[in-house]
Amino acid sequence: xxxxxxxxxxxxxxxxxxxxxxxxxxxxxxxxxxxxxxxxxxxxxxxxxxxxxxxxxxxxxxxxxxxxxxxxxxxxxxxxxxxxxxxxxxxxxxxxxxxxxxxxxxxxxxxxxxxxxxxxxxxxxxxxxxxxxxxxxxxxxxxxxxxxxxxxxxxxxxxxxxxxxxxxxxxxxxxxxxxxxxxxxxxxxxxxxxxxxxxxxxxxxxxxxxxxxxxxxxxxxxxxxxxxxxxxxxxxxxxxxxxxxxxxxxxxxxxxxxxxxxxxxxxxxxxxxxx
Amino acid sequence: xxxxxxxxxxxxxxxxxxxxxxxxxxxxxxxxxxxxxxxxxxxxxxxxxxxxxxxxxxxxxxxxxxxxxxxxxxxxxxxxxxxxxxxxxxxxxxxxxxxxxxxxxxxxxxxxxxxxxxxxxxxxxxxxxxxxxxxxxxxxxxxxxxxxxxxxxxxxxxxxxxxxxxxxxxxxxxxxxxxxxxxxxxxxxxxxxx
Amino acid sequence: xxxxxxxxxxxxxxxxxxxxxxxxxxxxxxxxxxxxxxxxxxxxxxxxxxxxxxxxxxxxxxxxxxxxxxxxxxxxxxxxxxxxxxxxxxxxxxxxxxxxxxxxxxxxxxxxxxxxxxxxxxxxxxxxxxxxxxxxxxxxxxxxxxxxxxxxxxxxxxxxxxxxxxxxxxxxxxxxxxxxxxxxxxxxxxxxxxxxxxxxxxxxxxxxxxx
Numbered sequence: 001x002x003x004x005x006x007x008x009x010x011x012x013x014x015x016x017x018x019x020x021x022x023x024x025x026x027x028x029x030x031x032x033x034x035x036x037x038x039x040x041x042x043x044x045x046x047x048x049x050x051x052x053x054x055x056x057x058x059x060x061x062x063x064x065x066x067x068x069x070x071x072x073x074x075x076x077x078x079x080x081x082x083x084x085x086x087x088x089x090x091x092x093x094x095x096x097x098x099x100x101x102x103x104x105x106x107x108x109x110x111x112x113x114x115x116x117x118x119x120x121x122x123x124x125x126x127x128x129x130x131x132x133x134x135x136x137x138x139x140x141x142x143x144x145x146x147x148x149x150x151x152x153x154x155x156x157x158x159x160x161x162x163x164x165x166x167x168x169x170x171x172x173x174x175x176x177x178x179x180x181x182x183x184x185x186x187x188x189x190x191x192x193x194x195x196x197x198x199x200x201x202x203x204x205x206x207x208x209x210x211x212x213x214x215x216x217x218x219x220x221x222x223x224x225x226x227x228x229x230x231x232x233x234x235x236x237x238x239x240x241x242x243x244x245x246x247x248x249x250x251x252x253x254x255x256x257x258x259x260x261x262x263x264x265x266x267x268x269x270x271x272x273x274x275x
Numbered sequence: 276x277x278x279x280x281x282x283x284x285x286x287x288x289x290x291x292x293x294x295x296x297x298x299x300x301x302x303x304x305x306x307x308x309x310x311x312x313x314x315x316x317x318x319x320x321x322x323x324x325x326x327x328x329x330x331x332x333x334x335x336x337x338x339x340x341x342x343x344x345x346x347x348x349x350x351x352x353x354x355x356x357x358x359x360x361x362x363x364x365x366x367x368x369x370x371x372x373x374x375x376x377x378x379x380x381x382x383x384x385x386x387x388x389x390x391x392x393x394x395x396x397x398x399x400x401x402x403x404x405x406x407x408x409x410x411x412x413x414x415x416x417x418x419x420x421x422x423x424x425x426x427x428x429x430x431x432x433x434x435x436x437x438x439x440x441x442x443x444x445x446x447x448x449x450x451x452x453x454x455x456x457x458x459x460x461x462x463x464x465x466x467x468x469x
Numbered sequence: 470x471x472x473x474x475x476x477x478x479x480x481x482x483x484x485x486x487x488x489x490x491x492x493x494x495x496x497x498x499x500x501x502x503x504x505x506x507x508x509x510x511x512x513x514x515x516x517x518x519x520x521x522x523x524x525x526x527x528x529x530x531x532x533x534x535x536x537x538x539x540x541x542x543x544x545x546x547x548x549x550x551x552x553x554x555x556x557x558x559x560x561x562x563x564x565x566x567x568x569x570x571x572x573x574x575x576x577x578x579x580x581x582x583x584x585x586x587x588x589x590x591x592x593x594x595x596x597x598x599x600x601x602x603x604x605x606x607x608x609x610x611x612x613x614x615x616x617x618x619x620x621x622x623x624x625x626x627x628x629x630x631x632x633x634x635x636x637x638x639x640x641x642x643x644x645x646x647x648x649x650x651x652x653x654x655x656x657x658x659x660x661x662x663x664x665x666x667x668x669x670x671x672x673x674x675x676x677x678x679x680x
Contacts, residue, residue, distance in 0.1 A: 015384050019496050022383050026661075026668045031677055036413035039423060041430075068368045069375030072666030073659060099310075099522040103368055129526055131310065132303035134578040139299035142292075146300050150529055187582030191590075192284075203411070203659035206430065207652040211439045214431075214613075215594035217586045223655065225662040226411050247665040248658065249414035255657055256405050258387045263401070266391060276570055280577025301545040302574035304531045305567060308549025310523035314516050315556060335509040342513025343520075350521030357477075359521075365481030366488065367518055370511040372667060373489045379664030380496045382657060399643055400650035407654025429651050432609040436616025437648025439591050440641075444624055446587030453580040456572060464568060 007265040018258060025254050029246035036249055038242070043213055044230040047198050047220025050174065051081060056089030058173035059166040064096040064104050066179030070202055071107065074179045076228035076241030077200040079111045081176055084235055086114060090173070091162055094126045097181050101129050102152060121160040128152025137184040141169035141193055169193040180205060186217045200227050277457055318343070403429055472680045486674040489667060616644045
């Protein structure tokens with residue numbers, strides 16, 4: 001039996017070798033940051049420009065759709081959005097379609113301490129978890145209190161002064177989605193009531209959201225941890241997302257190297273004219 | 276229900292709107308109560324494993340059931356209690372993030388084992404993918420200044436026709452599916468049968 | 470968030486780190502009892518959290534309003550509880566009414582919402598010529614327009630892809646491949662950022678990088 005070729009040996013490589021490789025290439029830039037520059041995409045800039053155009057007193061609805069698992073992707077962007085809107089004097093209402101949204105709210109408060117300094121019920125409200133996706137969003141557009149008779153902490157909605165100014169879609173200056181769940185806001189708030197919709201999606205959503213961006217159904221979009229890092233750069237507050245980009249660089253380089261290695265036999269055979 | 280909601284969308288009739296509002300609230304409440312279905316299924320499966328003492332499984336099923344019961348009781352008694360909060364913050368949060376992130380290993384594995392450019396279609400997919408990979412990573416611009424230029428085009432107009440068509444087809448499919456459900460031709464979600 | 474100083478906080482971090490290593494031991498080493506244990510703890514706690522949130526939310530949006538006099542909420546509560554008859558063979562037919570209400574409402578909302586953003590706006594955006602445009606804008610307009618038509622022709626399954634449909638369907642397929650390739654590139658970013666977050670957490674627990 002002929003000795004296996006280098007390609008056959010590479011093909012049979014134990015997958016644990018490249019699993020450990022990926023752990024090493026992630027660890028190294030986290031321990032020893034490089035600080036490669038990040039350029040900002042037009043869609044992220046459009047999102048940021050939309051945030052900075054908010055007027056004092058405007059009410060903004062922020063849907064924290066993300067579960068704790070998408071914190072690395074989206075929490076950085078949510079922090080920038082919150083800080084930017086607070087700088088503009090906006091009043092914020094947070095909701096969430098994930099069972100662990102309360103944990104995301106706590107984490108946001110740890111990362112944006114001035115949320116805790118605001119007057120709860122007047123400047124900021126956390127309504128909490130909701131189910132029903134599109135049906136809930138559609139009903140919220142007509143009457144928020146029917147989906148949230150009380151906020152996450154059990155306070156009746158009538159006891160929250162902010163909610164008296166923000167009971168239907170037309171009371172809101174914009175809706176910001178986070179991670180996923182953007183379609184219901186576009187379809188139930190944006191199109192019927194003309195409420196501007198934007199936000200940041202997980203990286204996988206970048207493609208699915210491109211048509212909405214192109215048709216104007218959303219006015220801005222930051223995609224994944226890259227989008228969060230771009231927002232941090234625009235806002236002048238580099239944080240976790242910016243730090244992660246070095247690890248993204250190293251892993252992506254390794255990824256492409258592995259793809260090239262995997263396709264070397266095919267390229268080699270094509271050059272040799274074989275099958 | 277379907278007809279009322281659709282009619283409410285197209286016609287601004289106050290009484291119809293009121294009925295539609297009530298129906299939407301009903302849907303929200305029902306979907307919320309239905310969250311427990313998965314829990315019941317889980318307990319049935321793991322309870323069966325324990326009952327039958329399935330080799331290599333039943334001990335782990337006991338762990339699952341004990342974890343579920345203890346955390347559930349802690350949460351029902353006092354959601355703000357120290358024990359429940361600790362379990363939520365340190366066990367659930369960590370495990371949720373870890374399980375989700377483990378797909379990172381699998382995509383690396385698939386990059387090496389499955390992504391082979393055996394024909395033009397696969398080659399085009401891989402080339403577009405690699406360019407976007409280098410566009411998303413800051414190192415791409417360091418390697419070649421053309422990556423962000425081509426990548427930004429791909430992320431914008433480049434992918435637009437493909438995804439636009441997928442979206443439109445999904446929209447048509449939703450409408451057709453709704454028609455099939457209303458006319459009784461689609462009964463999969465009823466669990467089949469008459 | 471600083472490194473915790475109280476005992477339970479430190480314990481929590483290290484329990485999380487051990488569970489993370491236990492899960493990743495499957496990929497980095499091989500399947501082992503520690504991995505299975507962590508996996509089953511995850512299943513149990515995830516469902517427990519879901520159940521707790523479901524009970525709390527039901528209480529907030531249905532039970533409390535019902536007890537405050539809104540009798541109408543008895544209907545969705547009964548329908549919701551009726552869903553659980555799916556587990557009892559002889560009474561499974563009751564759950565079909567609950568499912569019918571839910572599916573009817575959801576389909577109505579989704580169908581009405583999908584029409585304009587997903588179909589009409591996309592068609593409008595495709596055929597609307599750019600104004601005050603550069604050469605690149607016109608190239609993009611033609612590419613998107615022709616590409617959309619070709620990709621649509623690829624998804625025509627009621628006619629064989631021969632004749633004039635052959636080259637357009639073939640081009641359409643290639644255009645869809647480009648879109649899928651872009652999505653693949655974005656998926657890599659998504660997965661790698663998740664994994665980076667976990668490695669970062671482990672390094673923080675070990676004190677190798679600041680929290």
